[in-house]
Each structure stands twice: as structure tokens, then as C-alpha cells.
Amino acid sequence: MKVLVIEDDADAAAFVRGVLSEAGHFVDVCGDGETGLKQARGGEYDALVVDRMLPGLDGIRLVKGYRDAGGRAPALFLSALGEVDHRVEGLQAGGDDYLTKPYAPSELVARVEALGRRATGDIPTTKLAVGGLEMDLLGRTVHRDGQKIDLQPREFRLLEFLMRHAGQVVTRTMLLEKVWDYHFDPQTNVIDVHVSRLRGKIDKDFDRPLLHTVRGAGYRLEA
Amino acid sequence: MKIGSLPALTRTTTFRLALLHASIFILFSASLLAYLYYETAGQMSRQAEIELNNEFQELSGAYRGGIDRLNQAVTERSEARGKFFYLLLDSNGQKLSGDFDVLPAAAPEGQVVDVQFEYDARTVDGQPSRRTAEGRISRLSQGGVLMVAYDVGQLGEMNRRISDVVWRSAAVGFVLSLIGGVVISRSAAQRAEQLARTTEGVMAGDLTRRAPVHGSGDEFDRLSEQLNAMLGKLERLVISSRSAGDSIAHDLRSPLTRLRNRLEAGLKENAEDEPRVALAKSIDDVDGLLETFNAVLRLSRVQAGATGSFRRTNLKGIVDELAELYQPVCEEKQLTFTYQPEDDLYVMADTHLIAQAMSNLLDNGVKYTPEGGVLRLTAGHAANGDVELSVIDSGPGIPAQDRERVVERFVRLEQSRSEPGSGLGLSLASAVAEAHSGKLVLGDGDRSSGRLGLSAKLILPAA
Numbered sequence: 001m002k003v004l005v006i007e008d009d010a011d012a013a014a015f016v017r018g019v020l021s022e023a024g025h026f027v028d029v030c031g032d033g034e035t036g037l038k039q040a041r042g043g044e045y046d047a048l049v050v051d052r053m054l055p056g057l058d059g060i061r062l063v064k065g066y067r068d069a070g071g072r073a074p075a076l077f078l079s080a081l082g083e084v085d086h087r088v089e090g091l092q093a094g095g096d097d098y099l100t101k102p103y104a105p106s107e108l109v110a111r112v113e114a115l116g117r118r119a120t121g122d123i124p125t126t127k128l129a130v131g132g133l134e135m136d137l138l139g140r141t142v143h144r145d146g147q148k149i150d151l152q153p154r155e156f157r158l159l160e161f162l163m164r165h166a167g168q169v170v171t172r173t174m175l176l177e178k179v180w181d182y183h184f185d186p187q188t189n190v191i192d193v194h195v196s197r198l199r200g201k202i203d204k205d206f207d208r209p210l211l212h213t214v215r216g217a218g219y220r221l222e223a
Numbered sequence: 224m225k226i227g228s229l230p231a232l233t234r235t236t237t238f239r240l241a242l243l244h245a246s247i248f249i250l251f252s253a254s255l256l257a258y259l260y261y262e263t264a265g266q267m268s269r270q271a272e273i274e275l276n277n278e279f280q281e282l283s284g285a286y287r288g289g290i291d292r293l294n295q296a297v298t299e300r301s302e303a304r305g306k307f308f309y310l311l312l313d314s315n316g317q318k319l320s321g322d323f324d325v326l327p328a329a330a331p332e333g334q335v336v337d338v339q340f341e342y343d344a345r346t347v348d349g350q351p352s353r354r355t356a357e358g359r360i361s362r363l364s365q366g367g368v369l370m371v372a373y374d375v376g377q378l379g380e381m382n383r384r385i386s387d388v389v390w391r392s393a394a395v396g397f398v399l400s401l402i403g404g405v406v407i408s409r410s411a412a413q414r415a416e417q418l419a420r421t422t423e424g425v426m427a428g429d430l431t432r433r434a435p436v437h438g439s440g441d442e443f444d445r446l447s448e449q450l451n452a453m454l455g456k457l458e459r460l461v462i463s464s465r466s467a468g469d470s471i472a473h474d475l476r477s478p479l480t481r482l483r484n485r486l487e488a489g490l491k492e493n494a495e496d497e498p499r500v501a502l503a504k505s506i507d508d509v510d511g512l513l514e515t516f517n518a519v520l521r522l523s524r525v526q527a528g529a530t531g532s533f534r535r536t537n538l539k540g541i542v543d544e545l546a547e548l549y550q551p552v553c554e555e556k557q558l559t560f561t562y563q564p565e566d567d568l569y570v571m572a573d574t575h576l577i578a579q580a581m582s583n584l585l586d587n588g589v590k591y592t593p594e595g596g597v598l599r600l601t602a603g604h605a606a607n608g609d610v611e612l613s614v615i616d617s618g619p620g621i622p623a624q625d626r627e628r629v630v631e632r633f634v635r636l637e638q639s640r641s642e643p644g645s646g647l648g649l650s651l652a653s654a655v656a657e658a659h660s661g662k663l664v665l666g667d668g669d670r671s672s673g674r675l676g677l678s679a680k681l682i683l684p685a686a
Binding site: 082083084085102104154180182183184185186187188189190193194197 | 585
């Protein structure tokens, strides 16, 4: 993926560049809002990573200006302001995701990659498939190798999210935010238990596991 | 008074209100006096005018019988010594009859003219006096001039007196209304001044200053109450951020020191841990620190009331979701999880905050209840209609004497020090309850296992 990072703090920018490059992405860095907006509009980027507080043009106005000018690359806000209203403000301005500083490197990579996928897979689909696992979004049914799997509504949404991001690492925080709409981290391993239940349903009777645990990061659904 | 202070005076509310008061007063009294004048002096002038018209009408009736008939009528009237004076001239300007010898004013160019003139008369005791008369001079159709006039001395005197009274009372009224205006507006201005002094005091750093409330419930009282409420909130905010700073300093110092020691130990030649292991542990320490830091900030914001968007919400949906989220982890830990919700749990709430508070309570329940225990989540109404959300466990519980203390920041009881967590869970739940004008109540929990158990109940006013 080709990612534009707009971040005025040189250390933070170098950190983001390092993390994303290591994950195999091409990264451009820009230090202020005005030039960032110009560069975003000029270059063909798969995703933007925008600091909320920038000198000159702040992140919110930057993304708004970019969207108004027809820019379509998904944008991820980085911000020290993590309250729900800040988040809502960011998403209303045209951002696609919001990550509160400080964050784990794996969280950043997972979210940027999830954004890239969204940009390319915007066409509404009615069926998802990973390996022998098939999900019918209209009929709300799941089959693996032709065998029907019964899921609770929440398990269905959890699996849907994992399948939409097949091959990518999905963090616990992402699952909490996107599947449960909670913006805090419970102190107990509630997510792990839900994922392991789901795993019991889709992997237990099959030779090859699809749902993998990525140590220190989260989960990945992969054939 | 210095000249330079004049513009300042004109800017004061007192001055403006007084001026407004005076202007309105003058407008009213001017209309009143104008009406009075119209009805008295004006009425007299109009009456004289009507009589003059009648006189002319009668004389012109006589003139229809010829100039001699008119002459006769004028002579009769003149001799009758009525209210009017007369003079009739022939076409050559010679006097035919009347009270004057010559026209006291110029004869009209056209047909008729109204005139005012002065003439010499003698008073009853023979003194000469100059008097004013008003009248009308008319040219006759067959040559000649007729004048009818009346003495305005009496009428004029009356008019003058009335207008004197009108002007004098206008002047007195203006002064009185200015004084009245000042008196009225002074009291308003004084209240405003009190408010200004309060805010000055607050700006100077005295956050305990409050505006006086007189108890009359007027606009100024309402303004004072609003201002006081605002100041109260401001004071809480300042105190809260101050104490957040204190807590951060106090409670982050020891983990930071531990981190520093660990890093230093990792640098040594014969370190106990591999450097990579030491680094990994350090990252865990830093993550813990950040978590605590975030929890402190969030708690401060909730306590300061600086967060949240409150909407009337049925909390059942939120608790349903939490039950669904926590049930698997309870089963994993072999806790008997039960959830008994009532419906229509309407509260003015920030759903994110409520969810987080309940999540904290559920986390505690799951963490502290030993395997095989009981965890009950309930959502219902109190007898007075308040909404109650509670988490009841069969864990070790909290002794009654410690219950108040554990809600304070960072307080963790000895037996729980080994568990992960920031020690802010109950504080946050309590702060969230307070932000919703409710409270967190701790009590005995499920004692079926012989332990004290804990019941943590959020009580929120129904909406």
C-alpha cells in the first residue's frame, strides 16, 4: 500500500514510517497541513494517516478539504484526544478510523491495512468466502465445506468483520469498536472468549484452522 | 466632577435608564399638556372665531338691504357697546359709522383679511392704555370696507397664564422624572455592580466568591443563581484537575521508579534477565502506566462534567449488550451468570459512560469472584421509580467500613493488589453515576458461598 503520513512531530512521523515500512508499505511523510493536503490531492495514495493537531491546517479541516475536493483515499486520524465526541468529530469530517495516541505498532498496522481493504472492496457484496468458509449476508447463513454452521447474531457480525478483513491482523480494540461499538478496553478477556467460541464453531470439526491468534496483536482469519 | 469623566457617565446604565425614563415621562406629559391647552385656551380662541363669523353673517344679511341698511346695523351695534368694535367706510374711504376713525390696519388687497392690531383705549378710571385686538376686514361688493374686531386682552391674558403653567409644569416634570429615573435605575445598576464585583473577585483567583441572591426571584436573582451555578462548576473543575494532577504525580511515581530500576538492571553486565526480556517487561510496565494515565484523565473529565452528551435512553439495550458480552467470560470461569432485566429503564444518559461504568463493575465481578461462584446482573426500578443497575457477586466482598474508601481514586484493598487494574474502576463508576445525578452504592452481595459477596449498584434518576 502507498500511505501518506501527515504528522508534524518528526519523531512520531519517523516511528509511523518505520512501523508501516516494516509491514511492507510505501510511506511518504509530510510535516504540515497545507502541504499535506496538496500532496494528498496530487498523489495516488491508498490511505492517509493524519495527525489531528497540525500547524497551519489542522487534521479535521485537512480531511474535510480533501473530501470536499473529491479525494477518496481512506483516512485514519491519530490523536491524543480520545473521547467519544472527538472521535465522532473526526469521523464526521470524513475520516474512516480514529486511533488514540499512544497506540501499539501492531494496532496502527492493522488499522491502516483494514482501511486499504475497505477502499478497494467498496462494492456491496452479498457473499463472503475465505477458504471453504462461506457467508451469505442476505440469508444470514454460514457454511464451511458445505456444512451449515449456526451462529448467534453477534458471532455472525464478528465473523463478518473477520472475513471482510481476511488475511489481515485484527486487534481486540478494533473488534470492540467495530463489532460492539465500545470505545474502552474491558479489564477482562471478554473478546478472547468470544473469539474462542467462534473458533469452536468454525474450526473445531475441521483439519485446517482458519482463525489464527497473532501473538501480541490480535487475530487473523486466513485460509 | 471632572470633564473627562462625563463620557463615562453617559455610558452608565443609570444615566441611560434615567434619560429614557425622563424622555418617556416628557413625551407623556407633553401630550397631556397639549390636550389641556387645546381644551382651554384653544377652545376660547375658537369660540371667539365662531362669534366673529356669526357677526359677519348677520351684517352681510343687513348689507343685502343696501349700504344704508348696513350703516344702520353697524351704528346700532356700535352703540350697544358689546364685545365687538366696528368700522364702516364708504367707497372713498370716509367713515360712515363705527368705533374707530380710520382703519387701524391696512385694508385688504383681496376680499377678506384677518388682522391683529394695537389701539389706544382708556380704562374705566380714564388712564390711557394700549390694548390688542383681533378682527377681520372685508371689502364690500359695492365699494367700501367693513371691519369687525374684538379685544383680546382678556383672552390673551388667559392664554398666557395657561401656557405659563404648561411650561412650568413641564420643567418641574422633567426634573422630577430625571430624579425618578436615577432612583429606579440606581437599584438595578447596584445589582449589576454586585455581579461585576463577584466576577472580578473570581478572576482575581477567589473561586469561592458567589453573587448575592436577594430571594426576590427577579431577573437579577436568576442571573446570580446562574452565575453561581457556573462558578460552582468551574470550582469543581479546577479542584478536579488539580487533584488529577496530584493523583498522577502520586500514583505514577512508583511504577515509573520500578520501570527505571528495571531498565537500569537490564543494562548491567550480569543482568538477571536477558536484555530483550527486560525490554519486554518494560513495555508491559509502560502499557500499564499509559492505561492508568488514560483512566485518570477519563475519570477527571467525567468528574468535571466536561464530557458526555446526555439523551433520554432506555438502558435495557445497553445492559442487554453487556450481558451478552460478559456471559461467555463468566461461563469460561465457571461462574453462574444470571441476568434479569426489566424494561422501560428510561434515564437521561450518556450511553458510552453508562456502558463503561457497568463494564468496570462486571470486570470487578469476574476478576474477584472465585471459580464456581455466582455473578448476577440486574436492571430494574427502585420503589421510587429510579433506575437501578447492579452487579452482584459471591466474591470476597468489601467490608462495610472500607466501602466509602474504595470509591476514592487508586484505593485497592490489600487482597486485590495482585490483580491487574488501575484501581480506578469503582471511582469511575461512581463518577459516572454522579455525572448522571445518581450514585454508586456498595453493599453485601451473594452470600450463598459463605463469602461476603459484593453488590455494586448504580442508581440513576428515571427520566
